[in-house]
Amino acid sequence: xxxxxxxxxxxxxxxxxxxxxxxxxxxxxxxxxxxxxxxxxxxxxxxxxxxxxxxxxxxxxxxxxxxxxxxxxxxxxxxxxxxxxxxxxxxxxxxxxxxxxxxxxxxxxxxxxxxxxxxxxxxxxxxxxxxxxxxxxxxxxxxxxxxxxxxxxxxxxxxxxxxxxxxxxxxxxxxxxxxxxxxxxxxxxxxxxxxxxxxxxxxxxxxxxxxxxxxxxxxxxxxxxxxxxxxxxxxxxxxxxxxxxxxxxxxxxxxxxxxxxxxxxxxxxxxxxxxxxxxxxxxxxxxxxxxxxxxxxxxxxxxxxxxxxxxxxxxxxxxxxxxxxxxxxxxxxxxxxxxxxxxxxxxxxxxxxxxxxxxxxxxxxxxxxxxxxxxxxxxxxxxxxxxxxxxxxxxxxxxxxxxxxxxxxxxxxxxxxxxxxxxxxxxxxxxxxxxxxxxxxxxxxxxxxxxxxxxxxxxxxxxxxxxxxxxxxxxxxxxxxxxxxxxxxxxxxxxxxxxxxxxxxxxxxxxxxxxxxxxxx
Numbered sequence: 316x317x318x319x320x321x322x323x324x325x326x327x328x329x330x331x332x333x334x335x336x337x338x339x340x341x342x343x344x345x346x347x348x349x350x351x352x353x354x355x356x357x358x359x360x361x362x363x364x365x366x367x368x369x370x371x372x373x374x375x376x377x378x379x380x381x382x383x384x385x386x387x388x389x390x391x392x393x394x395x396x397x398x399x400x401x402x403x404x405x406x407x408x409x410x411x412x413x414x415x416x417x418x419x420x421x422x423x424x425x426x427x428x429x430x431x432x433x434x435x436x437x438x439x440x441x442x443x444x445x446x447x448x449x450x451x452x453x454x455x456x457x458x459x460x461x462x463x464x465x466x467x468x469x470x471x472x473x474x475x476x477x478x479x480x481x482x483x484x485x486x487x488x489x490x491x492x493x494x495x496x497x498x499x500x501x502x503x504x505x506x507x508x509x510x511x512x513x514x515x516x517x518x519x520x521x522x523x524x525x526x527x528x529x530x531x532x533x534x535x536x537x538x539x540x541x542x543x544x545x546x547x548x549x550x551x552x553x554x555x556x557x558x559x560x561x562x563x564x565x566x567x568x569x570x571x572x573x574x575x576x577x578x579x580x581x582x583x584x585x586x587x588x589x590x591x592x593x594x595x596x597x598x599x600x601x602x603x604x605x606x607x608x609x610x611x612x613x614x615x616x617x618x619x620x621x622x623x624x625x626x627x628x629x630x631x632x633x634x635x636x637x638x639x640x641x642x643x644x645x646x647x648x649x650x651x652x653x654x655x656x657x658x659x660x661x662x663x664x665x666x667x668x669x670x671x672x673x674x675x676x677x678x679x680x681x682x683x684x685x686x687x688x689x690x691x692x693x694x695x696x697x698x699x700x701x702x703x704x705x706x707x708x709x710x711x712x713x714x715x716x717x718x719x720x721x722x723x724x725x726x727x728x729x730x731x732x733x734x735x736x737x738x739x740x741x742x743x744x745x746x747x748x749x750x751x752x753x754x755x756x757x758x759x760x761x762x763x764x765x766x767x768x769x770x771x772x773x774x775x776x777x778x779x780x781x782x783x784x785x786x787x788x789x790x791x792x793x794x795x796x797x798x799x800x801x802x803x804x805x806x807x808x809x810x811x812x813x814x815x816x817x818x819x820x821x822x823x824x825x826x827x828x829x830x831x832x833x834x835x836x
Contacts, residue, residue, distance in 0.1 A: 344370045345392075349544030353570055358405050363541040367394040367414070375413050375439065375470040377699075379692030384443040391417050391443060396542055398466070398535045400519060401526050408519060412535050413470030414463045415439040417446060421456030425545040425572070427823065428461045428536060432554030432578070432806075434529075434711075435703035437469035438462040448809050452820050458549065463539060465532045465559075468703045473518035475527065477509060477702040480695045487685070488645045490633060494742030502744040510750040513706060525753035527703075528710035533563040537570060547572035549823055553806045554578040554781055557789065558711075560770075561762050564793070568766035573823050577773040578806040581785035582792050583761045586712045587724040592782050594732035600657040600779035601625075601734050603803045607660075608667055615667075615674040622734035625653075628673055630738055637678035644678030644685075650735060652684035657779050658805040709748035711757045718743040764794040771796055771822045771829070773815060777803035796828040801836040 351364035372385035372393040385391070395411040415438075416426075431441035442462025449455055467475040478486060491502045514520050536559070540548045549572045552560035557576035564571050581589060605621040608614035616624040632646035656666035662684075669680035690698035715721060725741035772795050774786020783799075790797035800807045800815050808819045814835030821827055 341370075344368050350541040352541045352544050353546035355541060359399075359402075359538070362396075362398055362405070362538050365397060365538075365542050367396060367542060369394045369416065372415060372439075372443075375415070377469055377474070378690060378696055379694065380690055380698070381437060381440045381469065384440045385415075391415055391446070393439065393470075395470075395472070396463075396535075396539055398538050400522060402531065402534050408522070410466060410519075410523075411472045412463055412466060412539065413439055413472075414461060414539065415442050417442065417449070417455075417460040419455070419457055419459050423459065424457045424824065425459070425547075425549055426461045426540070426543045427454060427458035427549045427551065428463065428539065429551045430463075430465070430553065430556030430559050432552075432556045433468075433700060433704055434465070434555045434707035435468055435700035437464050437698065437700075439464050439470055445809055448811060452809070452816060453824060454809075454820055457824055459543070461539070461543065463536075465703075466535055467517070467523065467527045467706065468699050473523060474699045475513065475523070475702045475706045476516040476699065477513040477705070478516075478697075480691075480697050483689070483691070483697050483701070484642070484695065487648055487689070488636065488643060490645065490647055491744070492633065492646075492737055492739050494740050494744075499742055499744045502742075503749075506745060506747040507750040509705075510709075510747045510752060513702065513747075514752050521752050524706055524751070525710065525756065527706050528756045529559055529562050529707070530756050530758075532559055533566050536563055537567050540570065545572075546570075549573045551575045551577070551808065551819075551823075553808075555580060555707075557772075557781075561789065561793065562757075564767045564770065565762055568768075571768055571770075573826050574770045575773065575808060575819050575823065576770060576786075576789065576795075577808045578778060578781040579772055579774055579786040579789040580781060581788050583788060584785070586715060587720060590724060591727045591731050592785075593780060594728045594735065596779040596782045597654060597657055598622075598732040598734060599777060600803055601653075601732075603777065604657060604663050604666065607663055611667065613671070615670045622736075625670075625734045626736060626738065628670060629653075633737065637673070637676060639678045639682045642682065644673075644682045646737070648685040649673065649678070649681050651688050652681040655684045655688040660802075660804055705747055709751040710753065710755055712748070713755060713759055714748055714751075716745060716749050718745075721745075762789075762792050764792065767793060767795075769793075769795045769828060771798060771819060773798045773800060773806075773808055773819070775800045775802050775804060775807055777801075778805050779803075780805045796831065798829055799834040801834060 346366055346368050348366040355363040369392040375393045376382040376385050393415045397409050399405045400408040400410050430438050439462040442460055464471040517523050547570050557579045560574045560576045605616055618624045629649045636643040636645045656662035672680050690700045721743035729736045772786050772790040774783050776783045807815050818829040
């Protein structure tokens with residue numbers, strides 16, 4: 316993981332106060348200066364003490380889903396924070412980070428930053444979407460809830476853009492299942508072209524792509540911490556957001572107050588092993604879905620082997636996608652829709668409806684699930700989530716160029732998740748990261764707990780995307796407390812599970828960790 320150089324000077328600031336700046340603001344805009352607070356790296360004083368202009372969130376919406384999220388919430392406000400494009404050149408180009416705030420209603424402790432994962436998901440939209448559950452907890456009285464869009468994502472400017480909406484629609488219909496030498500070569504050429512489009516379609520080009528990773532996001536978070544007036548950070552990170560939280564703690568251990576890390580990314584697992592572990596997790600979730608489906612009656616997955624039944628239902632789409640209005644449901648979209656629904660038991664009824672439709676030659680529900688995964692609205696506009704996901708991984712993870720290992724992983728993946736076997740021989744095409752125009756920026760060494768106070772790690776026994784053992788490993792690596800939730804879903808905190816929520820809320824408010832070995836069901 317990345318650490319600040321030991322020679323970096325910091326200026327200690329013992330306290331901060333919030334001031335509302337009179338005059339100079341546009342109508343409907345409230346200028347607020349709450350920082351600087353805590354420690355400030357030398358040369359970054361202007362960013363750490365910047366004034367934020369809070370206003371209505373409607374102009375920050377970039378897609379139909381975010382317009383809906385912000386439009387229905389009249390008690391939130393938004394702003395943009397300015398940060399360096401390249402922290403090694405603080406006097407150079409700058410970019411902005413979109414921020415959404417729901418203000419504390421009682422005796423305020425500080426701000427609570429959240430990240431919903433991805434990478435590529437909008438923290439602003441996530442914060443707006445979780446408000447109903449958030450207001451039911453004591454956190455709403457004690458913390459300003461802060462959702463932020465990491466650099467290059469959502470309302471943050473500039474956004475990473477690789478494909479247009481029509482290009483993304485076309486790409487979803489291009490299956491890339493041919494594992495013959497010619498098919499592999501074609502896929503690799505498409506992946507190379509995609510990498511080139513990302514550099515060409517994003518403002519600042521390669522400079523933006525080179526400074527997009529977790530290394531830079533945690534520095535932006537520290538700027539936000541100070542600009543919001545907090546000497547230390549309180550944070551909730553889900554899924555990939557646990558990687559952000561871990562790296563923040565390593566980079567700024569002196570600035571950590573309380574971090575909740577839910578749905579952990581395994582800190583020591585290489586990307587290929589992680590991919591196979593995730594495949595096994597989704598197979599486990601699929602098997603649980605099948606049990607539920609058959610108990611409901613008239614389940615379209617029949618026979619002794621549900622994985623075989625699922626393949627018989629979906630693989631015909633390879634040759635004959637199903638028309639849905641003026642669009643088509645492809646095989647890849649059917650798989651994406653299934654994966655989307657396996658993230659949470661709440662989506663199982665929707666998946667059941669979609670598979671039943673597919674049995675009857677229709678694809679409306681499954682296409683809608685796939686659209687939700689890609690964050691595509693009814694007008695055909697996509698959020699930045701897919702392009703940002705790829706761009707962040709390409710600078711965060713080691714490049715996968717050993718074709719023997721790729722082929723071995725492809726075989727292991729099919730074995731771990733037989734319901735996802737498309738029937739073609741395993742292949743070993745290089746992905747877009749192999750052609751990425753900038754180097755990896757992350758330090759992939761396992762995290763070290765030195766100087767970091769004990770944190771709260773939450774892991775779910777049946778989590779399909781971030782398997783339970785990843786949370787066990789992260790808690791051990793950080794010398795932190797593990798809270799186990801027994802369930803089948805991806806992440807759980809602040810989603811209505813009282814046992815988990817009570818433990819997490821207590822820790823965030825008074826920094827008291829749950830007892831060692833605590834389990835919630």
